[in-house]
Amino acid sequence: MHSQDALRTARSLPELFQQTVRRHRDRVALRRSDGGPVLTWGRYSERVERIAAGLARLGVRHGDAVALMLTNRPEFHLVDTAVLHLGATPFSVYNTSAAGQVGRLFANAGNRIVVTEKQYVPVIRAAGGALDHMVCVDDCVEGTLSLDDVEADGTGSFDFEAAWRAVGPGDLATLIYTSGTTGAPKGVELEHRALLASLRAGLALEHIAAGSRAGRLVSYLPDAHVANRYFGHYLAMATGASVTTVADPKTMAHVLPALRPTVFLGVPAFWYRLQGAVNGTLSDGSGLRSRLAAWAVSTGRAVTERHRDGRPVPAALAFRHAVAERVVLRRLRARIGLDRAVAAITGSAPINPDTVRLFLALGVQLCEGWAMSESAAGGSVNRPGEVRPGTVGRPMHDVEVRVAEDGELLLRGPTLMRGYRGDQAQTAEALDGEGWLRTGDVGNVDADGYVTILDRKKDLIINAYGKNMSPAGIENAVLAACPLLSSVVAIGDRRPYVTALATLDPAAARTFVQSRGLPGDGDIARLAGSPEIRAEVDACVERANAALSRVEQIKYLRILPTVWAPSSEELTPTSKLRRRRITEKYAGDIEELYRNASLPDG
Structure with missing residues (x-):
């Protein structure tokens, strides 16, 4: 059977x-x-x-x-x-x-x-x-x-x-x-x-x-x-x-x-770590091997972009891609352990679209999906060959998704929960009379059925000029650009500009100082104060800002001398940010970022 x-x-x-x-x-x-x-x-x-x-x-x-x-x-x-x-x-x-x-x-x-x-x-x-x-x-x-x-x-x-x-x-x-x-x-x-x-x-x-x-x-x-x-x-x-x-x-x-x-599911943080390893290979000196790897990935990008746009792949490009695949790309996939991954999936939190594009160029069909505990992992997902970076794909079999008047995504299907145990009030708030689940996510569904998540309904930043921004989009841009960081939280609600608090990835920070022969005993507080790490993080933020609109760009970022662990005051067990608690606990740090700030042009 x-x-x-x-x-x-x-x-x-x-x-x-x-x-x-x-x-x-x-x-x-x-x-x-x-x-x-x-x-x-x-x-x-x-x-x-x-x-x-x-x-x-x-x-x-x-x-x-x-x-x-x-x-x-x-x-x-x-x-x-x-x-x-x-x-x-x-x-x-x-x-x-x-x-x-x-x-x-x-x-x-x-x-x-x-x-x-x-x-x-x-x-x-x-x-x-x-x-x-x-x-x-x-x-x-x-x-x-x-x-x-x-x-x-x-x-x-x-x-x-x-x-x-x-x-x-x-x-x-x-x-x-x-x-x-x-x-x-x-x-x-x-x-x-x-x-x-x-x-x-x-x-x-x-x-x-x-x-x-x-x-x-x-x-x-x-x-x-x-x-x-x-x-x-x-x-x-x-x-x-x-x-x-x-x-x-x-x-x-x-x-x-x-x-x-x-079949492999990785949360965004995992893919960012792999991305950092791949980028390290591409930028490792000026030798023939690194130049060949960079050429192969660039060729892969050109092919995937044409596939995405529905354009034909010229014979010369197809030939170069076949060479790149044989000589470099399949070996890169084997090195990271994804050479046999028929289904490579990312979910649990939004991922930077550029990270998806990199893995597509490597030949890993990284498919972003979206679901909830309340939907028993049923939701929407991209399909190989039809991946649209920045979206979470199309609804799965028997799953419906629509947008409410206030922009909240609603989900309905046979995968939904019975309810919340012992809590009829919360159940009634989550499930309406027609069987739709209020997901709490703000997004849209395009003409082809692709779902895009913009942010959590209650997490949108509305700055001092009334402009709406997605903190998750800003944070993912920084995380994708900077492997040294483990967590980033964007601040800016009712503020004149965006700032951020960040924590270091201890292992990545120690590797960074060791590879450069810098002194240090690995203490996270000293690493956070290292001028070399500060300079590297600033350069990463500058690269991330280049991918953001002017109003979204981070003006100041503070590296905190601590580590946020899952199930801490700052993170849930699945490493989601506890934004309200963070803004309360680090109110002094946040105020310092805005002290004596003048209102820039909005």
């Missing part, structure tokens, strides 16, 4: 999983990037059955919630899938969460069991709550059960098949806690039917279907994020692809060449 046929007939994710196991029992299903046991789909299925039976003996019943607080590792897939087979609802907790945050999630979810690792046990215990059991998948901790214990208890007379066959389309498959830049996270309730519809929509796209059939996926982003759950977990259930887990996402750029995925 083909994966699309299985998706059409499956009533639940467990049924889909079982169909895939029957088709691909001997194919590799799960492995770790750092070695360790490799699980086939058959072995995966056997362990799922034992874990499900063991959890049932611990009291997990149809409809219960079970929390998972794990790094990216095969055990996440085993436990999540086992919980699904019980008709229960697994949900993942961001590993960076503080005890108070964990406690609030548990109170909302109502789970009595959590599956975790030794390193998170103190946080979970500090969170409090009425937990019956804590299961540790690695080292045994006093007062917890081991996963081996759970599996060993799952050898009795439990009717596994009856349990998973009882799971229906309307049962809850997961809770996704939206990180939210303000307020407490909301628990997005996603039913089995919504996730199955989202998988059908994804596999209706030839590049995702072909990449999945080729069979190599990577799980490295947080499993608490719907995008990783989709591309690194559910998609494999539908296609039989293998999943490699990467426990430390910071190593992703280093391990990617060994993994060579066929």
Whole structure:
């Protein structure tokens, strides 16, 4: 049975999983990037059955919630899938969460069991709550059960098949806690039917279907994020692809060449890092190799621009491109680990269009997409050969997008959530009576159906002259131009001009000073005050400003002597800016940027 046929007939994710196991029992299903046991789909299925039976003996019943607080590792897939087979609802907790945050999630979810690792046990215990059991998948901790214990208890007379066959389309498959830049996270309730519809929509796209059939996926982003759950977990259930887990996402750029995925999702920050590495190759001295690489990329740009504009490629240019592909471009793709990527996708936040153009020139069909937790990863996406940089493509199968009178994008389709857990008021605010989801994004849809995101509805900058600007567009221009920076926040609401606060990428900053033989012990505060780093950042801002309109250009930028980490006061767990908190916390720095400012011509 083909994966699309299985998706059409499956009533639940467990049924889909079982169909895939029957088709691909001997194919590799799960492995770790750092070695360790490799699980086939058959072995995966056997362990799922034992874990499900063991959890049932611990009291997990149809409809219960079970929390998972794990790094990216095969055990996440085993436990999540086992919980699904019980008709229960697994949900993942961001590993960076503080005890108070964990406690609030548990109170909302109502789970009595959590599956975790030794390193998170103190946080979970500090969170409090009425937990019956804590299961540790690695080292045994006093007062917890081991996963081996759970599996060993799952050898009795439990009717596994009856349990998973009882799971229906309307049962809850997961809770996704939206990180939210303000307020407490909301628990997005996603039913089995919504996730199955989202998988059908994804596999209706030839590049995702072909990449999945080729069979190599990577799980490295947080499993608490719907995008990783989709591309690194559910998609494999539908296609039989293998999943490699990467426990430390910071190593992703280093391990990617060994993994060579066929479907790969990267957040913009990841693509910016790769862009910096590629640009380093292009500008590395004046030797023959760097000149040849620059020529090849320039040739790739010329070809992709003609394809984008619908113009024919002259024979001479086609020949040069064939040479560039054979001699340089395919080797560059192999060096960064994307030579076999049939589907390369960027999402979660807007990306600079010039970054997309660079990867298109390299022969990587980087397709920007747009979706939400509330839509179970169903939304819009560009297609290879039809990529329009600056847009998030066209709606997926069965997904509708339209623009409200105030410019907000509305989304409707079978992938939408049931609602926010325990919050009818917020649910009613997000979903209207006709089934449209208010996305909170401002954008437009052109005559060809391509969707463009301009900004978040509440994040627009309106300067002192009443001109509207997208802070995300300004920030992405700077990030794309400056690999030294990790975060940038544009300031300018009700102000005469735009300024910015920025933080350094510690690894990039240390590499910068070391490569130039500069003194420094790597202390981030000293690096932020380095005249050489300041000069490099200023040059990057100048390049970024050249790509912005005059009113958007950054007049002053301050490098803060700190690092913003996910789940901090400044960033959500998915590294989105908490703008309101940043402007409050750094009010003094911001005022200094505007001190004694005169109003320029608007």
